[in-house]
Amino acid sequence: MPIVTDANVHAAWGDVVEASLRDNGHEPHWRILPPGEKTKSWDELAATVNWLLGLEVERGDHIIALGGGVIGDLTGFCAAILKRGCGFIQVPTTLLAQVDSSVGGKTAINTPAGKNLVGAFHQPALVLADLSTLETLPPREMLAGYAEVVKYGLIDDADFFAWCESNGAKMIASDSALREYAVSHSVAAKARIVAEDEFETTGRRALLNLGHTFGHALEAETGFSDALLHGEAVALGMVLAARYSARKGLMARASAERVARHVGEVGLPASLAALRLECDGADLVRHMLHDKKMDAGTLPFLLMKGIGKTYLDKEVSLDDVAAFLDEELVREPA
Incomplete structure (x- = not known):
């Protein structure tokens, strides 16, 4: 075999x-x-x-x-x-x-x-x-995986995000019962979404990419290297998605910062400036232009109207995203 x-x-x-x-x-x-x-x-x-x-x-x-x-x-x-x-x-x-x-x-x-x-x-x-x-998983890899757990709460399950806030750190550390719950709940959430849209044709499955458009751009900028693991990029990508949503008036700033606070408290990257990248917002947007979700020259973004209220926005200005990223590249960590 x-x-x-x-x-x-x-x-x-x-x-x-x-x-x-x-x-x-x-x-x-x-x-x-x-x-x-x-x-x-x-x-x-x-x-x-x-x-x-x-x-x-x-x-x-x-x-x-x-x-x-x-x-x-x-x-x-x-x-x-x-x-x-x-x-x-x-x-x-x-x-x-x-x-x-x-x-x-x-x-x-x-x-x-x-x-x-x-x-x-x-x-x-x-x-x-x-x-x-x-x-036997190294702590950094465990943390990177946790980003995908949190994602399910941010997509459409505010109660699960609250569970993550209360239990995430203990689950990451070693609690086997919490790990079992986190894995089983996450798999059930993904299976439900995939069953509704297996080949990502209706847009429902696209919700699973929350944080990934920003995250993949960051991975590309860091050369798909150990400088930024995939899960770390997704975690920061979700923070950026939340903050950009707040910048557009879609989501309360307090809710966006709640996302950033939890991501940072468990030990995942929550600040773009902290990466100290030698690029600007336009450079990161150029990476996004290679995203497989590009459709008729436009790039849909997964944004939030609140925690547990993710949706697909097909009318986002990439110039505005670049300007937002320029701000985040110099923003002092909280």
Whole structure:
């Protein structure tokens, strides 16, 4: 059975998975990749597909994606295009993957033009989220995943955002019961939205991208590197979405700052100025022009009319966004 993972996950869980598969009559074949966002590349896609072909994987076989969002995205895309579609199983080992990227069937790689611009919708046959894998997750990765938990409260569940304010720090630290609730609630929320709009045709599924337009621009500006993890970028992106919504008079400033306060209190980036980027707002907007959500030359933005009241705005001025970002680039952290 082919298993795609990264070096960090293999070191922590490789022996456990190997033994489990062999005990149940399966012969594991491992492809161990470098950790990090740069693994989601054309080169690794081609090399992994060729490796799978060398194993003579058939359409009825299943490929295991053992790891975080990077491994899940790459492996899922390989499965989508190999022999016009093979089965795959998501075994997410990070909080971010367990609550978001492993569910819903989006697979992709990054290109020099931007993040996740080449991919396919390809649903996994099974998602197996074992919470014990979170025990070996570095604290920074745990925090990065928490951004996607908070997102579900901001989209359409103000009560869950309040739960995050009360319980988020304890959940991140080690509370297993709170982790189970956070993961199960988040997966249920995502599954509900995906079921309404699996291929993102009506706009409902687009709500799951809250914070991502700002966040992907920040990831591009920092070179898709460890300088800013995906979840960290999403967290800051949600803060920026809230503050921009307040700037436009859509959302109370106090509510926007409530979002920023919670994001900052748990230890995620809540200040654009604190990144000390050598760019201006126009530079960040140029990254946004490569966003896959561009439609007829316009870029829809996910904005908020309040906490739990996210909506898709198709009439946002990119010049105004650039001006807003210029302000945030020099804004003193609270």
